[in-house]
Every structure is written in C-alpha cells, then in structure tokens.
Amino acid sequence: MNILNYLLQTNLYLILFMGFYTLVLKNETFFRQNRIYLNTSTLLSFIIPFINSNWFQELFITQKLRETIVPAQMVYETVVLADEGTSNWAIGDLILWMYAGVTSILLSRFFFRLILLKSALKPKKGAAYSFFNLMAVDRELPESGIIIDHEKVHMREWHSADILFIELASIINWFNPVVYLFKKEIRHIHEFIADEEAASGMPNKSDYALLLFSNTLGVQPDQLSNNFFNNSLLKRR
Numbered sequence: 001m002n003i004l005n006y007l008l009q010t011n012l013y014l015i016l017f018m019g020f021y022t023l024v025l026k027n028e029t030f031f032r033q034n035r036i037y038l039n040t041s042t043l044l045s046f047i048i049p050f051i052n053s054n055w056f057q058e059l060f061i062t063q064k065l066r067e068t069i070v071p072a073q074m075v076y077e078t079v080v081l082a083d084e085g086t087s088n089w090a091i092g093d094l095i096l097w098m099y100a101g102v103t104s105i106l107l108s109r110f111f112f113r114l115i116l117l118k119s120a121l122k123p124k125k126g127a128a129y130s131f132f133n134l135m136a137v138d139r140e141l142p143e144s145g146i147i148i149d150h151e152k153v154h155m156r157e158w159h160s161a162d163i164l165f166i167e168l169a170s171i172i173n174w175f176n177p178v179v180y181l182f183k184k185e186i187r188h189i190h191e192f193i194a195d196e197e198a199a200s201g202m203p204n205k206s207d208y209a210l211l212l213f214s215n216t217l218g219v220q221p222d223q224l225s226n227n228f229f230n231n232s233l234l235k236r237r
Helices: 003-025 031-050 054-059 062-068 091-120 144-156 159-172 178-199 205-214
Strands: 128-131 134-137
Touching: 003 031, 003 091, 003 178, 031 159, 031 178, 091 159, 128 144, 134 144, 144 159, 144 178, 159 178
Parallel strands: none
Antiparallel strands: 128 134
C-alpha cells in the first residue's frame, strides 16, 4: 500500500464517520460520548487501512473500499516533462511532492502558532480563553467567576489535547473538506461540555444564556485556544 492509497482510504473513512455523526449523533446531547466518537473515529481512520484481520475488514468494509480505489499503477502513468534525454516523472510523484510541500508549510505554521501561543495567553481587557493549564480571563468581566469555572472545565478535561490532535489530522488531510467539520464539531462539543458544568453554578440556565450575550463580543485569541466568547458558537450554545 503506497501513501496515495493510504491517504485515499483514510479520507474515505473520515467521510463515512462524519456522515454517521451528522445523521445520527450531531443533535444529541450526549456531549462527552460525541467527543469520544469524534476523537476515536479520527484515530481509527488512520489505523484501519493497516489492519488486515478478516473480521475487522468486514466490520469496516475495508476490502470493499480498497476495491473502489483506483489502483496505484493507474496513477503512476509516466508523463514526459521535456524532450528525450531528460528525466521522466510520474503523476503520482508530482502529486506527492505537491502534497508534501503544502503539508510542510501547514506544519511549520502550526508549530509557529504554538510557540507564539504562550505569550499570547496574557490577561487583557475582554479576554476569556485557555490552553491546557494556561488561562486568561479579564476579572472585570461580569460574572467572571462563572467564566473562570467554564475555562477550568476545558483545562480539567484536556480539551486542548483534542484541538491539537484534530489540528494535526487536518494538516495531514488538508485537501479533504470533511476534516474541517471535525474541527468545528469538536470545538462545539467542548463548549457544550463546559457550558453544562459552568451553568450548574448559576440559579438557572437562562441566567447563563444571558451571560453569553451580555459581554462584549469580538475577541480574537489564537485558534488553538478555547475561547469563551466565540461568536460562531453562540447560537448553538
């Protein structure tokens, strides 16, 4: 199995797993189970192509998927790039070099953002976000204690580890739009879990809902951190 076939299989499984999630699980309120599903299905998408056990292949229709993928030999048709006497390249070689180039750029950007993140996580006006054991919350925000409780849930449950894992998966599969749905959904679930626990410290959930809308929005922290005031998530929350 060459790398092109492996990537094709991995991304087909990502599509299947996300399809099941969208149709069956997305609107359910079992947030922790959905978190486990998204992380596990992402990991399985990378592992399944390597497993040759018969029962496992039947369970995940691995063999049928392999039969539908264009054989590698058809991809590696030789294309002459210049006149006789020059080197020939295969289509597969060009695709691999392009893939490796884009992936390298995205990985470099990812590690650069990680380096800058620690210095970016400093208390400032309107801030409310966290990353692993680092937290930045403006103490002057209304109900800052509840917001801190919210961020502590992110920290305690290692939500930042999920973000890094899904981020790396999206870098490896940058060409597949479905992987960005995984990133979006895992962030939604993180906020739902933290909201559920933080809201338990208020008299009723409507007070917590008012808190979400009563604070100044538009804070733009690094995308690798958990942001309490995330405009794109407020409606679902």
